[in-house]
Amino acid sequence: MSMPDELILExxxxxxxxxxxxxxxxxxxxYVKAVDGVTFKIKRxxxxxxxxxxxxxxxxxxxxxxxxxxxxSGQILFNGKDISSLPENKMRSxxxxxxxxxxxxxxxxxxxxxxxxxxGEPLKIxxxxxxxxxxxxxxxxxxxxxxxxxxxxxxxxxxFSGGQRQRMGIARALSCEPSLIICDEPVSALxxxxxxxxxxxxxxxxxxxxxxxxxxxxxxxxxxxxxxxRVAVMYLGRIVEITTPKKLYNNPLHPYTKALLSAIPVxxxxxxxxxxxxxxxxDVPSPVNPPSGCALHTRCPIAIPECKELVPLLxxxxxxxxxxxxxxx
Amino acid sequence: MVPIxxxxxxxxxxxxxxxLVKAVDGVSYYINExxxxxxxxxxxxxxxxxxxxVMRLINSPGEIVGGEILFEGQxxxxxxxxxxxxxxxxxxxxxxxxxxxxxxLNPVLTIGQQLIEILEVHLGxxxxxxxxxxxxxxxxVGIPGASSRIDDYPHNFSGGMRQRVMIAMALLCNPxxxxxxxxxxxxxxxxxxxxxELMKSMVERFKSSLVIVTHNLGIVARYAHRIYIMYAGRxxxxxxxxxxxxxxxxxxxxxxxxxxxxxxxxxxKRLVPIEGMPPDLIQMPSTCAFLPRCSYxxxxxxxxxxxxxxxxxxxxxxxxxxxxxxxxxxxxSHSATx
Ligand SMILES: Nc1ncnc2c1ncn2[C@@H]1O[C@H](COP(=O)(O)OP(=O)(O)O)[C@@H](O)[C@H]1O
Ligand SMILES: Nc1ncnc2c1ncn2[C@@H]1O[C@H](COP(=O)(O)OP(=O)(O)O)[C@@H](O)[C@H]1O
Ligand SMILES: [Mg+2]
Ligand SMILES: [Mg+2]
Numbered sequence: 001m002s003m004p005d006e007l008i009l010e011x012x013x014x015x016x017x018x019x020x021x022x023x024x025x026x027x028x029x030x031y032v033k034a035v036d037g038v039t040f041k042i043k044r045x046x047x048x049x050x051x052x053x054x055x056x057x058x059x060x061x062x063x064x065x066x067x068x069x070x071x072x073s074g075q076i077l078f079n080g081k082d083i084s085s086l087p088e089n090k091m092r093s094x095x096x097x098x099x100x101x102x103x104x105x106x107x108x109x110x111x112x113x114x115x116x117x118x119x120g121e122p123l124k125i126x127x128x129x130x131x132x133x134x135x136x137x138x139x140x141x142x143x144x145x146x147x148x149x150x151x152x153x154x155x156x157x158x159x160f161s162g163g164q165r166q167r168m169g170i171a172r173a174l175s176c177e178p179s180l181i182i183c184d185e186p187v188s189a190l191x192x193x194x195x196x197x198x199x200x201x202x203x204x205x206x207x208x209x210x211x212x213x214x215x216x217x218x219x220x221x222x223x224x225x226x227x228x229x230r231v232a233v234m235y236l237g238r239i240v241e242i243t244t245p246k247k248l249y250n251n252p253l254h255p256y257t258k259a260l261l262s263a264i265p266v267x268x269x270x271x272x273x274x275x276x277x278x279x280x281x282x283d284v285p286s287p288v289n290p291p292s293g294c295a296l297h298t299r300c301p302i303a304i305p306e307c308k309e310l311v312p313l314l315x316x317x318x319x320x321x322x323x324x325x326x327x328x329x
Numbered sequence: 330m331v332p333i334x335x336x337x338x339x340x341x342x343x344x345x346x347x348x349l350v351k352a353v354d355g356v357s358y359y360i361n362e363x364x365x366x367x368x369x370x371x372x373x374x375x376x377x378x379x380x381x382x383v384m385r386l387i388n389s390p391g392e393i394v395g396g397e398i399l400f401e402g403q404x405x406x407x408x409x410x411x412x413x414x415x416x417x418x419x420x421x422x423x424x425x426x427x428x429x430x431x432x433x434l435n436p437v438l439t440i441g442q443q444l445i446e447i448l449e450v451h452l453g454x455x456x457x458x459x460x461x462x463x464x465x466x467x468x469x470v471g472i473p474g475a476s477s478r479i480d481d482y483p484h485n486f487s488g489g490m491r492q493r494v495m496i497a498m499a500l501l502c503n504p505x506x507x508x509x510x511x512x513x514x515x516x517x518x519x520x521x522x523x524x525x526e527l528m529k530s531m532v533e534r535f536k537s538s539l540v541i542v543t544h545n546l547g548i549v550a551r552y553a554h555r556i557y558i559m560y561a562g563r564x565x566x567x568x569x570x571x572x573x574x575x576x577x578x579x580x581x582x583x584x585x586x587x588x589x590x591x592x593x594x595x596x597x598k599r600l601v602p603i604e605g606m607p608p609d610l611i612q613m614p615s616t617c618a619f620l621p622r623c624s625y626x627x628x629x630x631x632x633x634x635x636x637x638x639x640x641x642x643x644x645x646x647x648x649x650x651x652x653x654x655x656x657x658x659x660x661x662s663h664s665a666t667x
Pocket of ligand 1: 018032033034052053054055056057058059060061287
């Protein structure tokens with residue numbers, strides 16, 4: 001039996017620096033500090049949303065967890081065991097616990113494989129089926145679970161619509177019965193009416209299976225807020241705030257979260273008429289040379305000189321509401 | 330009031346290998362002076378082709394096969410797409426801001442060279458005066474250090490700054506109408522917010538009209554005075570912004586509003602997706618194109634051709650739908666079922 005508050009994943013001070021090399025000798029001249037000290041936890045059965053503007057390091061966090069990248073430093077505890085520096089042969093047996101769903105259903109599926117093969121392949125890779133019949137039945141069930149007609153199994157990806165392709169990606173992700181699914185912008189390439197179909201499907205899958213956890217990555221705060229139990233907001237390689245969707249909307253504390261919220265218009269002209277915007281100055285700085293101290297200080301409306309010096313750490317300001325800002329009491 | 334632009338029954342088609350794509354199939358709309366109008370719909374419904382038709386930027390295999398585009402009392406369809414009349418209008422009296430600024434900026438010329446030329450050609454300004462004017466305009470749209478950045482190339486600017494350059498370029502000749510086609514879709518939300526606030530203040534300052542083409546309902550709710558909803562190459566609903574959001578009528582509009590998550594949603598709210606998919610514009614039925622996805626259709630919808638836009642009695646709201654008020658109300662109050 002799993003405890004209700006059992007942690008499935010704990011990420012501690014994760015850093016991922018990509019070297020920038022120059023010349024024939026590939027001399028390292030600088031680093032892209034894509035992820036620069038990220039800490040969070042996901043409980044069994046919980047959905048953590050990870051939101052932030054493009055380039056802030058969301059995808060890199062996801063790829064470090066499944067070890068598509070080997071992190072520069074930090075820990076990734078899966079069921080209590082640090083997998084951040086496991087050698088690849090040991091990592092293999094962990095992989096089936098994770099699944100990735102990507103943004104682009106067009107490029108993430110092998111065009112030469114039939115839909116059935118795409119969905120069922122992980123079952124074979126991880127030796128999870130006993131017989132051909134067993135395989136066939138499992139793949140059919142997977143098709144049904146994502147709302148695809150099993151008669152489509154012999155078709156090829158290009159014969160499917162964007163929404164159907166994303167369903168295939170989800171069926172494939174579910175095939176190994178993972179305990180953590182990392183969704184990286186799963187609906188960003190889809191039209192709004194199709195987006196809702198996929199969001200509801202992901203939600204049904206979560207409710208239908210005890211203990212499935214999600215890391216739900218998106219640049220779209222409305223989508224993340226809708227889908228998540230808790231939301232982590234990222235800016236330039238760091239998490240600036242983590243809290244429940246409700247508190248995030250009603251009581252955002254970090255100046256970046258406030259600006260992000262105010263930048264997103266609500267489809268209601270009566271609300272928009274009176275809603276004030278906090279317009280941030282300039283663009284997001286480069287992660288090659290991020291500002292010292294709090295990375296937001298160059299754009300922050302309430303920055304003080306100390307913000308240039310100190311890297312603010314995430315701290316609990318009450319009820320699990322974590323924020324990284326020295327200006328927040 | 331005489332509208333500055335009036336489009337009547339516009340039809341634009343593409344001849345493709347798989348058949349004739351009726352991208353815009355009888356679209357009529359107007360834009361008043363100093364008005365901000367939103368054109369909303371999902372991808373492929375004909376928003377861009379409509380706007381490109383107005384600019385006379387439709388290239389083969391596309392062709393405008395019917396309609397009128399009335400601007401300043403003239404039908405733009407009587408002119409050659411690349412003739413002198415259209416060149417005088419395009420970029421000067423009607424200008425456009427596209428989603429991808431790199432497609433409309435020349436990468437091997439500096440920003441200054443490109444913007445100064447526009448003023449020389451359209452307004453006959455001297456190089457010196459034009460340069461001064463361009464610097465002022467770049468400054469106005471919030472480009473720091475405009476007097477030196479004018480000599481930079483497009484690739485020296487970030488995505489957001491490039492879009493500011495595009496806005497400056499669109500405003501240069503003080504156009505009557507600016508068409509912004511998904512101008513910020515590729516950009517981050519905080520940059521989007523900066524740019525829309527900028528565009529709004531600029532069109533107010535220069536007394537231009539603005540068409541915002543987008544799939545984002547939040548953006549039109551915030552900025553548009555009036556809205557057109559497009560589906561499958563046609564306009565299915567038109568009304569003031571408040572009217573459309575308070576009393577959406579076409580089941581497609583209602584469906585769109587219910588399928589998007591909102592920041593102010595209550596916890597645990599379930600989205601109501603529009604089932605099925607948008608139609609293929611090649612094989613369009615004569616009945617309502619939304620019929621296969623509509624849960625409120627009646628016998629009339631299945632047997633009669635798609636109706637024209639008609640006025641809802643006692644309102645200034647137009648909708649292309651046979652349903653009665655009660656059905657719309659039912660559709661609006663319908664919530665998600667698990
Ligand atoms: N494989 C890589 N090599 C070098 N730089 C990378 C690589 N992957 C991502 N980056 C850089 O790291 C930063 C974060 O990228 P990413 O994690 O993709 O952000 P997000 O998913 O939030 O948009 C960006 O500046 C990006 O250019
Ligand atoms: N150059 C082209 N060739 C063939 N079909 C086209 C072309 N451009 C647009 N279309 C078709 O016209 C329809 C409307 O496109 P568009 O106006 O770009 O849609 P959107 O509403 O996304 O802006 C689409 O079905 C599209 O496939
Ligand atoms: Mg990403
Ligand atoms: Mg378009």
